[in-house]
Amino acid sequence: MQFSQQLVEHIQAAFSGLWIQSPEAEEVEWRLRALAQEHHWQLAAWDLSQGLRSLSESAEGLSAAPAAPDRISDPLSALQHFLERPTTADFTAELLVLPNFHRFLQNPEIIQQLIRGLRLGKQLRKFLVILAPIVQLPPELQRQFVVLEFPLPQADELGEIARELVADAPSLIPTGPTWQQLLDAAAGLTRSEAENAFSLSLVRHGTFQPDVIWELKSQTLRQQSLLRLHRGRESFAALGGLSALKQFCRQALRPRSGTQRVTARGILLLSPPGCGKSAFCRALGQETGRPVLTLDLGAVLGGIVGETERNIRQALQVVDAMAPCVLFVDELEKGLSGVGGTGDAGVATRLFGTLLTWLSDHTSDVFFVGTANSIQQLPPEFTRAERLDGVFFVDLPAPPQRQEIWSLYRKEYDIAASEPIPADTGWTGAEIKSCCRLSALLGISLADAARQVVPVSRTSAEAIEHLRQWANGRCLSADVPGLFTHTSNSTSRRKVTPSTN
Structure with missing residues (x-):
């Protein structure tokens, strides 16, 4: 369902508290202005820098004049003025937009005023709309607000941004595969970020170059500290062995016709350390023309209640927006080692649940590659059918x-x-x-x-043998098509000579 339709339906149903999650407050305001004009809403906004102001259309156009005789810079006064201002029959609803208002939700007086406003809003058709890049509601308001997500721009909107920048020189718009590569590179950026990236490419090269977009996108992801973008030049040719795994991924990620809607889901690679799992994943991106996003589960964990869940949802939203891509999560068993325990108040379990739900339900063209060096610490439900396309065992090279x-x-x-x-x-x-x-x-x-x-086969011989025995008949072989098979060479540690008596 489109964002605009969701918002209109919640207004019509008298949901007096709306939380719109987006890093693009200005873009959301422009969308609200268009909807207000279409549906006859009276629109006002308050922030610290400009106070209380009107966003509604007037006969002279968009008015930025204050909505009150004096400039109201105090949030409590702004809420009170909005709630006590007489309603008018000229509008079907009145909306107060509060950009970045989550910064004030530690104040008990403001919380109480919001609770009062939400109660009165249902009767007076007055709506409080908070715009913020994150969802950070105190317990008193968690059931009072409905959270809506303002989507990142899709390919057609990104294309329109690029066309507007070269409206005087339309010949600079690339065609064919280069145009699609440019849009793929810009996927996951906000409108402002995309415009900046396109502008930098024009200044630097005089045309649109996807490499410039990838460069800025990589910087943006580094600032978030949750995802890292890799676009190297590694290829399968520089990676020895793993012939069956390479062929499987080439087939699963091959270009498909427009009528085929089936998409690959992902794989799990199980092996001793040093067998090339990480190198394979980096090469996979180059081979298939997809960016590789590395998710660090350690960086996702936060020290504040709810921060971990918010981080993983934010990271997966960015991953979905950047599709088609490869999502790489290394050493899963370490990041999920606390699942089922109580020492972390269930944080690891909730993190695992969010990741499982995404693996099962995501419809974006994201190929997941997870690696593990041990199977004992990995929850069994992770590998069930339709979450992954296969579990491969990468043995020591023959x-x-x-x-x-x-x-x-x-x-x-x-x-x-x-x-x-x-x-x-x-x-x-x-x-x-x-x-x-x-x-x-x-x-x-x-x-x-x-x-x-000193080879790992000597320092961890017992662990490797145990891993091979577990993978025997349970995992696909990374080297030859079909199931991995292993014959144990272990012998008894004690030789007993039978008695002749």
Whole structure:
């Protein structure tokens, strides 16, 4: 349902408290002005800088004159004036818009005045509309307000912003795939951010360049501290092994015709550390032409009641707005380790529930990639059907895959092909890379560098074996099509000679 329709319906149903969540207060005000003119609402606004003012249309046009004889800069006085001002039959409703009013909701007098205003508003058809980038209601008002989300601009609106900037030179508007790449790059930005990004591209290059948009978007995400944007040049060609996983993702994320509405949901990668899960995800974005958004579950956790839930919802809203994209969550079992416990007052459980609901219900073209090094701490409901398209086990690379990885890193670190490869049984790709890097860094042979590498297969042999046994018949293989199979090589720790008696 469109935002405008939602708002009109709530006004008609006499919901006297409306909370509009948006970082674009000015854009919301302009939308409210248009709706007020269409539906004959009387519109006023109050903020600290301008006091109480009218936003309604007059015969001379939009009036910015104060709504009261004197400038009302006190929030309590503004609320009282609005509520006690005589109503007029010329308007079907009266709205007081309060931008960034969440900053005043720690004051008990203001809370009480709002409660009074909401009660009177139903009788007098007077509505209090709070505009804020976050939802931060005190307990007394949580059931008094309805929260509406003002959507970020969609592709057609972003395109209109770009066209307005070059209205005098329409030839600068790109066509074909370049136009779509530009709109994809701007997805998830506010109207003001998109306009700034388009303007910077015009100043810097004289035309619209998606790379400039991605640069500004990456800066914006860094400011929020919840998501990181990755657009590197890694590819599957620089990643040894994982042939079945690569093929699965290529097929799942291939371009589809307009009549096909099916979208890929995501995968979970389970493996010992150092087997290339994170590198695969970064390369996946380049291979499929999608930006990779990394969600840090540790950064989502907040110290204030309700902050964690608000952070995860905000992050997922940005992810949905940036579709098509890849959402990467590393080491899930650590971020969700408190699920079911009571030590954090249920914060981890609520975080997990929000993520589960999004995985099941989201309709945006977002491909989720989660990784885990241990299955014991991961809640079992995470991997049920229709939340993910598959659970893959990434085992330690086999000899042919290790040879491929050696070739890649020999070339990267300029190591002669004639230099013999040291014994590498049980090595991960990260350990092979470390050996090559140390050889180039210290100017020593690969054999000498290998003496400084202790493989995880030696330090965590029992944990890796347990992980393999769990994945046997339960996970898809990342290397060959079909289920992962593993035959245990363990033997009894004690040899007993049967008695001959």
